[in-house]
Each structure stands twice: as C-alpha cells, then as structure tokens.
Amino acid sequence: MRLAALRHAVPPGLPSRAGCDACGAPVGLTRPWPALGPAARCGHCRARVGSPPGTVEVAVLAAAVLLAFGGPSGGALPALIWWLGWTIPAIFVDVAVHRLPDRLTLPAAAGTWLLLGVAALDADPGHWLRAVLGGTGLALFFASTALLLGRRGFGLGDAKLALSVGALLAWYGWPVLLFGMLLTFGLSALVSLGLLVTRRANWSSHLPFGPFLLLGTVAALLLAS
Structure with a gap:
C-alpha cells in the first residue's frame, strides 16, 4: 500500500513516481527497505519518501483490527x-x-x-x-x-x-x-x-x-x- 501511495502521489499530468525525489534512487518491490517500511526513508540519502513514517502501517493495522473485531460478517x-x-x-x-x-x-x-x-x-x-x-x-x-x-x-x-x-x-x-x-x-x-x-x-x-x-x-x- 505504501508503494501504491508513493507511485501515485504526484500532480495530475505527471508520470508516476519511480524513486526518491531528493536523489533519484529507485524505489520498488525489488528494493523495498527502508523506503517502503515504516521509516519511509530513502536508503541512499535518508530523505523522507512518500507518506509520513508509520501512517500507512497504522491505517492498515486499524483496518485489520476493525475487520477482525467489528467488521460486517x-x-x-x-x-x-x-x-x-x-x-x-x-x-x-x-x-x-x-x-x-x-x-x-x-x-x-x-x-x-x-x-x-x-x-x-x-x-x-x-x-x-x-x-x-x-x-x-x-x-x-x-x-x-x-x-x-x-x-x-x-x-x-x-x-x-x-x-x-x-x-x-x-x-x-x-x-x-x-x-x-x-x-x-x-x-x-x-x-x-x-x-x-x-x-x-x-x-x-x-x-x-x-x-x-x-x-x-x-x-x-x-x-x-
């Protein structure tokens, strides 16, 4: 999910993001860490990549808890x-x-x-x-x-x-x-x-x-x- 948010969080008309905005280092499933982890940091320059650290993970965890304990059956x-x-x-x-x-x-x-x-x-x-x-x-x-x-x-x-x-x-x-x-x-x-x-x-x-x-x-x- 963090990768999808990273790829598409660009203004209309621009191509999908393929890497770090600061240094251009590629980010993808073949190189997931630490850019696609909770730290959300580029592995080369340590700049923040994509959504704020931990936010996507918290959202996914909250969704999982809600589905497990209160979701519709x-x-x-x-x-x-x-x-x-x-x-x-x-x-x-x-x-x-x-x-x-x-x-x-x-x-x-x-x-x-x-x-x-x-x-x-x-x-x-x-x-x-x-x-x-x-x-x-x-x-x-x-x-x-x-x-x-x-x-x-x-x-x-x-x-x-x-x-x-x-x-x-x-x-x-x-x-x-x-x-x-x-x-x-x-x-x-x-x-x-x-x-x-x-x-x-x-x-x-x-x-x-x-x-x-x-x-x-x-x-x-x-x-x-």
Missing part, C-alpha cells in the same frame, strides 16, 4: 477487504496531492461490484441490484456537482470512489447508505469548521474529500453490523 466481507486494500492508498494520495487516481479508484469499484455479485449468489439477489443502484446513483451525484459547479463541486475522483462507496453501503440497505453519507458530510463540516475557527483554512480552501468518504463509510458499516 457474511459474504460481503471479501468486498470490504478488497475495497480497503485499494482505497487506503488512494486516500493517502488524496491527502498529499488532492486527487484520487483512476488506477486505484476504478479497480476498487470493479472488484467491489464483482465480489458483491458473488456474495449475492448465496443471498438475496436484490442486495446486488440495490448495491449497483446505490453506487451508480452516488457516483452520478458527485459527478454532477463536478460538472455543474466546477472547483466548487466535488472532483471526478470522488465520483469514481463513490461507485464503490455507494455499492458497499447500499448492500446493507438504503438507510445505511443515507447514514453513511450523513456521517461523511457531517465529519467534513466539523473538520472544515475547526480549520476555519483556528484560521488554518479559509473559505476558498479546498479540502480532500476522500478521507471523509472512507471514514464515513467504515463508521456506517461498523454501526450497521
């Missing part, structure tokens, strides 16, 4: 695991450069829909239909704000992430989808208000929305299970 669990595996690095990219890359959001959506479809074979097929409608509807809502409001609306990356978010939440029912969105927007509003009060942001500041989608979705699923 049943056939939808593989879909949630798949979704987290792609969405966690996407969120780190969003925090770093304010974008959600297609190479992370689209596989997250495709795999989530597919695994929910497999789960529907042993459950009510209506669950999968509701998931498809929920994901499509939520994505269209986010996309419409991007097209109609421009920078004042949500990004198209948020819309693509919503394909999987809406599907996961709607699988458990329309009230869960609504509750998840209320949590997402409520958390976003609270954080925005806090930043305004402390003067760490102003009315024209743009906050990444991906982290709120992740937290709102996970919270709604935990409370619904």
Whole structure:
C-alpha cells in the first residue's frame, strides 16, 4: 500500500513516481527497505519518501483490527477487504496531492461490484441490484456537482470512489447508505469548521474529500453490523 501511495502521489499530468525525489534512487518491490517500511526513508540519502513514517502501517493495522473485531460478517466481507486494500492508498494520495487516481479508484469499484455479485449468489439477489443502484446513483451525484459547479463541486475522483462507496453501503440497505453519507458530510463540516475557527483554512480552501468518504463509510458499516 505504501508503494501504491508513493507511485501515485504526484500532480495530475505527471508520470508516476519511480524513486526518491531528493536523489533519484529507485524505489520498488525489488528494493523495498527502508523506503517502503515504516521509516519511509530513502536508503541512499535518508530523505523522507512518500507518506509520513508509520501512517500507512497504522491505517492498515486499524483496518485489520476493525475487520477482525467489528467488521460486517457474511459474504460481503471479501468486498470490504478488497475495497480497503485499494482505497487506503488512494486516500493517502488524496491527502498529499488532492486527487484520487483512476488506477486505484476504478479497480476498487470493479472488484467491489464483482465480489458483491458473488456474495449475492448465496443471498438475496436484490442486495446486488440495490448495491449497483446505490453506487451508480452516488457516483452520478458527485459527478454532477463536478460538472455543474466546477472547483466548487466535488472532483471526478470522488465520483469514481463513490461507485464503490455507494455499492458497499447500499448492500446493507438504503438507510445505511443515507447514514453513511450523513456521517461523511457531517465529519467534513466539523473538520472544515475547526480549520476555519483556528484560521488554518479559509473559505476558498479546498479540502480532500476522500478521507471523509472512507471514514464515513467504515463508521456506517461498523454501526450497521
């Protein structure tokens, strides 16, 4: 996950990062340490590489604990695991450069829909239909704000992430989808208000929305299970 966040945390239009920004030393699966470890340091120049030290590992550990002790049971669990595996690095990219890359959001959506479809074979097929409608509807809502409001609306990356978010939440029912969105927007509003009060942001500041989608979705699923 740290490698995915490192690769894609670049501004739009630039190629994926292949190594250390400071010295150019390559970073990859063949040379994972210490750049892809919790220290997140280049093995050559010791400069920080990618997401802050320990953050990705803490996020993965938190996800594992939640899945083990409070996650939803049943056939939808593989879909949630798949979704987290792609969405966690996407969120780190969003925090770093304010974008959600297609190479992370689209596989997250495709795999989530597919695994929910497999789960529907042993459950009510209506669950999968509701998931498809929920994901499509939520994505269209986010996309419409991007097209109609421009920078004042949500990004198209948020819309693509919503394909999987809406599907996961709607699988458990329309009230869960609504509750998840209320949590997402409520958390976003609270954080925005806090930043305004402390003067760490102003009315024209743009906050990444991906982290709120992740937290709102996970919270709604935990409370619904």
